[in-house]
Amino acid sequence: MIDIAILRTDPEALKASIARRGLEMDIDALGELDEARRMIRIEAEDLRAEQKQSGKAIAQLEGDERQEAIVSASRIADDYKAKLAKADELDAQFDEQWIRIPNIVDDSVPDGATEDDSVEIKRWGEVPTFDFEPRDHRQLGETLGMIDTERAARLSGSRFGYLMGPAVFLEFGLVRFAFDRLAERGFTPVVPPLLVREQALFGTGFFPDTEQQIYKLADDDLYLVGTAEVPLAGIHMDEILAEEDLPVRYAGFSTCFRRESGAAGRDTTGIFRVHQFDKVEMFSFCHPDRSSDEHEFLFETEESIIQALELPYRVVNVAVGDLGGSAAKKYDIEAWFPGQDRFREITSCSNTTDFQARRLKVRFKSESGNALVHTLNGTAIAVGRILLALMENHQQADGSILIPEALQPYVGFDRIT
RNA sequence: GGAGGGAUGGCCGAGCGGACGAAGGCGCUGGUCUUGAAAACCAGUGGGCCCUUUACGGGUCUCGUGGGUUCGAAUCCCACUCCCUCCGCCA
Numbered sequence: 001m002i003d004i005a006i007l008r009t010d011p012e013a014l015k016a017s018i019a020r021r022g023l024e025m026d027i028d029a030l031g032e033l034d035e036a037r038r039m040i041r042i043e044a045e046d047l048r049a050e051q052k053q054s055g056k057a058i059a060q061l062e063g064d065e066r067q068e069a070i071v072s073a074s075r076i077a078d079d080y081k082a083k084l085a086k087a088d089e090l091d092a093q094f095d096e097q098w099i100r101i102p103n104i105v106d107d108s109v110p111d112g113a114t115e116d117d118s119v120e121i122k123r124w125g126e127v128p129t130f131d132f133e134p135r136d137h138r139q140l141g142e143t144l145g146m147i148d149t150e151r152a153a154r155l156s157g158s159r160f161g162y163l164m165g166p167a168v169f170l171e172f173g174l175v176r177f178a179f180d181r182l183a184e185r186g187f188t189p190v191v192p193p194l195l196v197r198e199q200a201l202f203g204t205g206f207f208p209d210t211e212q213q214i215y216k217l218a219d220d221d222l223y224l225v226g227t228a229e230v231p232l233a234g235i236h237m238d239e240i241l242a243e244e245d246l247p248v249r250y251a252g253f254s255t256c257f258r259r260e261s262g263a264a265g266r267d268t269t270g271i272f273r274v275h276q277f278d279k280v281e282m283f284s285f286c287h288p289d290r291s292s293d294e295h296e297f298l299f300e301t302e303e304s305i306i307q308a309l310e311l312p313y314r315v316v317n318v319a320v321g322d323l324g325g326s327a328a329k330k331y332d333i334e335a336w337f338p339g340q341d342r343f344r345e346i347t348s349c350s351n352t353t354d355f356q357a358r359r360l361k362v363r364f365k366s367e368s369g370n371a372l373v374h375t376l377n378g379t380a381i382a383v384g385r386i387l388l389a390l391m392e393n394h395q396q397a398d399g400s401i402l403i404p405e406a407l408q409p410y411v412g413f414d415r416i417t
Numbered sequence: 418g419g420a421g422g423g424a425u426g427g428c429c430g431a432g433c434g435g436a437c438g439a440a441g442g443c444g445c446u447g448g449u450c451u452u453g454a455a456a457a458c459c460a461g462u463g464g465g466c467c468c469u470u471u472a473c474g475g476g477u478c479u480c481g482u483g484g485g486u487u488c489g490a491a492u493c494c495c496a497c498u499c500c501c502u503c504c505g506c507c508a
Contacts, residue, residue, distance in 0.1 A: 073488035
């Protein structure tokens with residue numbers, strides 16, 4: 001949710017941001033609705049004040065005087081209830097639209113409606129050249145006994161996989177590797193709940209927006225999270241943090257569940273795009289003046305991890321059309337995948353400014369009063385994708401895979417054969 | 418799953434229909450005292466929305482959440498959520 005002040009004081013800026021996202025919303029009408037509901041609310045509150053005054057008077061009266069006062073007070077009470085109902089109704093109308101307004105887009109975000117409009121801002125590493133035909137992760141995974149999608153399909157359907165043998169040691173090695181690096185940088189490690197209430201998804205901006213992507217339990221009002229961002233963001237819900245404690249940083253491990261309902265036919269090979277994968281996610285609550293720097297910090301942390309894994313990558317500043325509703329700005333790291341002969345997303349780092357903080361009511365106390373924090377999130381290790389990138393980039397002519405030096409102590413071997 | 422108990426401000430805790438945004442204590446902040454600190458004493462100390470147009474101002478909401486009764490609800494009623502204790506089950 002964005003600051004309502006912008007609707008009242010600078011509706012043109014709001015219109016511009018919405019237009020950049022390619023959305024159509026009647027901001028003028030929304031402004032009028034806001035005006036109208038405030039008028040009604042003021043009338044209701046005035047009546048309420050009158051009612052409270054007369055209520056206090058009644059307590060002092062006796063006999064007929066008291067009876068008359070009660071009759072007159074009950075008229076005020078009726079008027080108040082009517083006005084209040086009207087005010088509540090207008091609020092509900094307003095809120096329904098207001099919660100759908102996405103975050104104000106940062107000026108540095110490129111225009112464009114799709115992934116292809118994102119702007120490459122950096123490249124790192126050498127795209128590997130092979131003196132043999134490189135295999136894709138599916139072939140490698142099968143040959144080396146690391147990935148089995150056929151058997152997984154038998155019991156769970158498409159977009160599932162068994163990780164087996166060396167892949168398991170790689171997974172847990174990667175997770176520990178990430179936590180060690182993040183702990184060094186001041187992130188508190190967390191294993192959060194993965195089943196959450198609707199409120200947590202609303203607070204992070206996934207509702208109402210991406211319901212079709214999220215698994216809901218049939219018998220309980222709980223949802224499976226698609227990222228640890230959700231439970232990490234909720235840690236300080238309804239809290240007022242101390243200014244000197246900012247930034248507060250967490251690193252959360254979670255299995256991520258995604259329905260991929262809109263992705264039919266895309267990335268159907270192997271386990272590149274699956275319904276379930278594990279991830280270590282960074283999350284930051286920071287001072288609003290510092291969120292831009294914090295965004296760079298999270299992003300630089302991502303880079304240091306990918307670099308240590310010796311994966312060639314490029315960085316894109318994600319185009320406005322591909323930004324989530326809660327993000328003001330987003331950087332993706334895309335690793336080279338020899339099996340696909342192109343760069344593919346492996347991390348994502350967003351500055352959601354005060355959008356989530358407003359919904360989750362996460363504030364900090366400062367000398368000039370309480371204010372909303374800014375929140376940011378970034379991928380440290382998306383285990384599946386990193387696993388595949390490692391396999392494809394570090395494969396050898398003999399079909400084996402070399403483990404990057406930094407990771408060897410964590411997995412216990414230097415090559416998969 | 419069964420049986421009980423409970424949810425009040427940063428914390429503890431009183432209040433159980435009428436001036437309650439809420440006693441008291443603790444904590445915190447400022448002051449007095451002190452060479453300094455402690456103690457003691459004095460004062461202040463939740464959050465949201467809105468109006469006036471920013472002030473030493475005012476209104477309203479908020480006592481787990483949402484409804485209801487009433488002129489009036491922290492107090493009464495209903496539903497829900499969470500926590501605790503005991504039994505059963507269980508990694």
